[in-house]
Amino acid sequence: MSLLEVTGLRTGYGILPVLQGISFAVEEGQTAVIFGLNGAGKTTTVNAIAGLLPVWEGQIRFDGRVVSGLTAPQIVKAGLALSPEGRRVFPGLSVLTNLRLGAWTRRSNHRENDETVQRVFGYFPRLEERKDQLAGTLSGGEQQMLAIGRALMSRPRLLLIDEASLGLSPKLAQTVFEVVSQINDAGTTVVIVEQNVGVLPYADQALIMEKGAITYDGRGEDLERSGDLRKTYLGGD
Numbered sequence: 263m264s265l266l267e268v269t270g271l272r273t274g275y276g277i278l279p280v281l282q283g284i285s286f287a288v289e290e291g292q293t294a295v296i297f298g299l300n301g302a303g304k305t306t307t308v309n310a311i312a313g314l315l316p317v318w319e320g321q322i323r324f325d326g327r328v329v330s331g332l333t334a335p336q337i338v339k340a341g342l343a344l345s346p347e348g349r350r351v352f353p354g355l356s357v358l359t360n361l362r363l364g365a366w367t368r369r370s371n372h373r374e375n376d377e378t379v380q381r382v383f384g385y386f387p388r389l390e391e392r393k394d395q396l397a398g399t400l401s402g403g404e405q406q407m408l409a410i411g412r413a414l415m416s417r418p419r420l421l422l423i424d425e426a427s428l429g430l431s432p433k434l435a436q437t438v439f440e441v442v443s444q445i446n447d448a449g450t451t452v453v454i455v456e457q458n459v460g461v462l463p464y465a466d467q468a469l470i471m472e473k474g475a476i477t478y479d480g481r482g483e484d485l486e487r488s489g490d491l492r493k494t495y496l497g498g499d
């Protein structure tokens with residue numbers, strides 16, 4: 263059984279359909295990357311999985327349990343956390359408070375939350391140096407780290423990251439990918455939306471979306487080898 267199973271998922275905005283009935287599965291312990299051009303439906307996909315958009319048709323299963331139809335908070339409680347597009351940290355709150363808010367599903371468990379904060383600081387030492395700084399004054403890259411860290415605070419089994427490297431320097435993007443790979447090594451399954459092919463070496467599975475459909479679903483290394491796909495769908499190299 264796959265940890266995440268999406269079957270025939272259709273959704274959109276208002277009456278405008280975006281996802282045309284997509285199906286894919288992600289195995290526990292893997293890192294899957296969703297590529298695609300602007301407007302392909304990547305954010306719509308991860309937002310629907312996270313319960314931020316209603317599912318029109320189809321089903322999302324997590325660990326065998328149907329989660330489509332649950333509210334976003336219920337989905338976080340089920341073990342699925344999203345680091346959303348555009349980071350969306352709380353700008354007027356400190357780094358530490360932002361992190362603590364990510365643990366709202368485990369509010370009463372102070373000791374465990376302190377441990378998770380330390381784990382996040384281990385991944386992103388820069389956040390520890392800036393733990394009392396207001397999140398709105400962090401650099402873009404630091405806000406990205408905070409958004410991922412905040413999602414980790416609920417100790418998810420599956421972490422969804424929408425656009426991990428957007429706006430980051432190539433070097434910082436690489437750092438973020440490396441941390442994502444450490445998070446994965448520590449046992450968290452990862453689904454990451456990316457436009458940067460530099461993530462491919464870290465991906466077990468690669469998906470390509472076009473116009474609300476999945477047009478490639480295979481091993482990351484196969485996609486890495488096939489230069490044509492790269493040229494056609496990822497804007498060349």
Ligand SMILES: Nc1ncnc2c1ncn2[C@@H]1O[C@H](COP(=O)(O)OP(=O)(O)OP(=O)(O)O)[C@@H](O)[C@H]1O
Pocket residue numbers: 275278280298299300301302303304305306307347
């Ligand atoms: N809130 C919304 N209301 C109406 N249409 C929307 C809304 N959000 C997205 N769309 C449309 O849905 C389609 C898919 O958008 P989505 O954000 O999922 O794409 P994406 O693959 O994440 O793109 P990007 O790489 O630019 O983030 C686009 O045509 C977009 O205009």
Ligand SMILES: [Mg+2]
Pocket residue numbers: 304305306347424
């Ligand atoms: Mg998007």
